[in-house]
Amino acid sequence: xxxxxxxxxxxxxxxxxxxxxxxxxxxxxxxxxxxxxxxxxxxxxxxxxxxxxxxxxxxxxxxxxxxxxxxxxxxxxxxxxxxxxxxxxxxxxxxxxxxxxxxxxxxxxxxxxxxxxxxxxxxxxxxxxxxxxxxxxxxxxxxxxxxxxx
Amino acid sequence: xxxxxxxxxxxxxxxxxxxxxxxxxxxxxxxxxxxxxxxxxxxxxxxxxxxxxxxxxxxxxxxxxxxxxxxxxxxxxxxxxxxxxxxxxxxxxxxxxxxxxxxxxxxxxxxxxxxxxxxxxxxxxxxxxxxxxxxxxxxxxxxxxxxxxxxxxxxxxxxxxxxxxxxxxxxxxxxxxxxxxxxxxxxxxxxxxxxxxxxxxxxxxxxxxxxxxxxxxxxxxxxxxxxxxxxxxxxxxxxxxxxxxxxxxxxxxxxxxxxxxxxxxxxxxxxxxxxxxxxxxxxxxxxxxxxxxxxxxxxxxxxxxxxxxxxxxxxxxxxxxxxxxxxxxxxxxxxxxxxxxxxxxxxxxxxxxxxxxxxxxxxxxxxxxxxxxxxxxxxxxxxxxxxxxxxxxxxxxxxxxxxxxxxxxxxxxxxxxxxxxxxxxxxxxxxxxxxxxxxxxxxxxxxxxxxxxxxxxxxxxxxxxxxxxxxxxxxxxxxxxxxxxxxxxxxxxxxx
Numbered sequence: 001x002x003x004x005x006x007x008x009x010x011x012x013x014x015x016x017x018x019x020x021x022x023x024x025x026x027x028x029x030x031x032x033x034x035x036x037x038x039x040x041x042x043x044x045x046x047x048x049x050x051x052x053x054x055x056x057x058x059x060x061x062x063x064x065x066x067x068x069x070x071x072x073x074x075x076x077x078x079x080x081x082x083x084x085x086x087x088x089x090x091x092x093x094x095x096x097x098x099x100x101x102x103x104x105x106x107x108x109x110x111x112x113x114x115x116x117x118x119x120x121x122x123x124x125x126x127x128x129x130x131x132x133x134x135x136x137x138x139x140x141x142x143x144x145x146x147x148x149x150x
Numbered sequence: 151x152x153x154x155x156x157x158x159x160x161x162x163x164x165x166x167x168x169x170x171x172x173x174x175x176x177x178x179x180x181x182x183x184x185x186x187x188x189x190x191x192x193x194x195x196x197x198x199x200x201x202x203x204x205x206x207x208x209x210x211x212x213x214x215x216x217x218x219x220x221x222x223x224x225x226x227x228x229x230x231x232x233x234x235x236x237x238x239x240x241x242x243x244x245x246x247x248x249x250x251x252x253x254x255x256x257x258x259x260x261x262x263x264x265x266x267x268x269x270x271x272x273x274x275x276x277x278x279x280x281x282x283x284x285x286x287x288x289x290x291x292x293x294x295x296x297x298x299x300x301x302x303x304x305x306x307x308x309x310x311x312x313x314x315x316x317x318x319x320x321x322x323x324x325x326x327x328x329x330x331x332x333x334x335x336x337x338x339x340x341x342x343x344x345x346x347x348x349x350x351x352x353x354x355x356x357x358x359x360x361x362x363x364x365x366x367x368x369x370x371x372x373x374x375x376x377x378x379x380x381x382x383x384x385x386x387x388x389x390x391x392x393x394x395x396x397x398x399x400x401x402x403x404x405x406x407x408x409x410x411x412x413x414x415x416x417x418x419x420x421x422x423x424x425x426x427x428x429x430x431x432x433x434x435x436x437x438x439x440x441x442x443x444x445x446x447x448x449x450x451x452x453x454x455x456x457x458x459x460x461x462x463x464x465x466x467x468x469x470x471x472x473x474x475x476x477x478x479x480x481x482x483x484x485x486x487x488x489x490x491x492x493x494x495x496x497x498x499x500x501x502x503x504x505x506x507x508x509x510x511x512x513x514x515x516x517x518x519x520x521x522x523x524x525x526x527x528x529x530x531x532x533x534x535x536x537x538x539x540x541x542x543x544x545x546x547x548x549x550x551x552x553x554x555x556x557x558x559x560x561x562x563x564x565x566x567x568x569x570x571x572x573x574x575x576x577x578x579x580x581x582x583x584x585x586x587x588x589x590x591x592x593x594x595x596x597x598x599x600x601x602x603x604x605x606x607x608x609x610x611x612x613x614x615x616x617x618x619x620x621x622x623x624x625x626x627x628x629x630x631x632x633x634x635x636x637x638x639x640x641x642x643x644x645x646x
Contacts (some may be wrong), residue, residue, distance in 0.1 A: 095433070110576075115569060
């Protein structure tokens, strides 16, 4: 096995492990219901969309990208619709985009690069909530969530 | 035979006549005819050499030749064509040059240095505004000594009105370079000034310019830099300000400046020459693809011209499409080209509302990005989508995508670096290209694949185009230093 194949093999092993059988159940559900795009939860003026209101309290799948975690060993991360680029020429300091989704995972998770698309599945919650550990204020969340690479 | 054709072409070039005697087999070909018509038009062109009453410069931030190409194809394809044949409004302007965009200390420039070049006539360092290259970025103590005269000072001294329009914050690099002097582009609000820095912040300088009569109209984003950040004090959208000291919107109202903060209040703005400030977002205005509740760049352009043209001595107007750059930084070409089209519509509006005989219009960019185009795509391949195979038996591309050596399709447009990089930290900086479909690639949120991992896609130092029409526009010619643009505008405005 050359180095490249070794890296690929270990990479897929590492990435497969944390998700376990839950991932298969989630993927089956996605196939049945389809995966939502993050932007469909918001209207252009950043109010919640009719779809988001209709799905509140239900278990849904949403695709996006894991923003670099705010805190190590957390069960919380922020899902963004595009890779969370920080642009020093655009902003004087790092800023979150308006349309994000806070994800509270069922188990501790292994961080995935902010460039790799993932699909998260959890219970959709609407309304403001401040994370006690990070102080992060979210307006929409997935709780009891799992995720896997898209 | 080659010699005979050359002779016939020489005859055609000298007379632009139809090839009556030495007819070429291709003379009825539509490409041949179209080029002949273009030749006749250009041969009859006369430069306009009277003084320009008005000068308008439209800058699409980050819209180099490559990015502009993407917008041309996108706009043309949206209008039902293949895209390549489409002509954006500024591409029909009679004069064009290439600008070298580097800053004095940067092969790859930033918008503060380039904006200063275009609005003061001198190149300077990256990251500084309205000062020469003697100032080291961040050295507040040197701002006054290093300051050079900027466009708002120069044109207001001629008795002209001065306006700025931008979809970025009005305190952001490009619009700020019209009116501000700052040791750092990031000194947008007083809360951004480092301790001991006695230079005024950029938002305060904007209000100072209004009070002094050096600025008459400003429409764009960046409201937070004008609003206090005291507890409980928020702007019209419920967002907190960033100022420690003075609320500049209250000051503007005291000065008799008409103020708007959304599309409804913008519609009520007096356009009779009353000084006007519109701050339509807390930070940058929205991307065109996401725009709601605020005016478009073309609408702001129309408001600006209608307001400024009340001055009998004319006006200087600087208009920026600020978010072409931001979408490129995000590696999200779908939003880049939509803001590019919004820019083209602003160019068309400026042209429509002015007269070539008395108004010089310059259209340019401040710098390019690390954008590139690849593969052998057939005609009509979606510029945002997959490279489709050339059809050897027809015009429009085949449905089959071109495949790379990894067996996967690829998009025609890509970025060399940025958020779309396929090498990722969680794979020890290895990676493979994700599989990609046409539907994914043309999605509004798609980030093009890239090679070098960076959190933000970068600028590049390659040339940008300058398009011009109106008085002295013929001086826009050749490959020039970017600060030359200022000198053509100034010459046009002062020519006798």
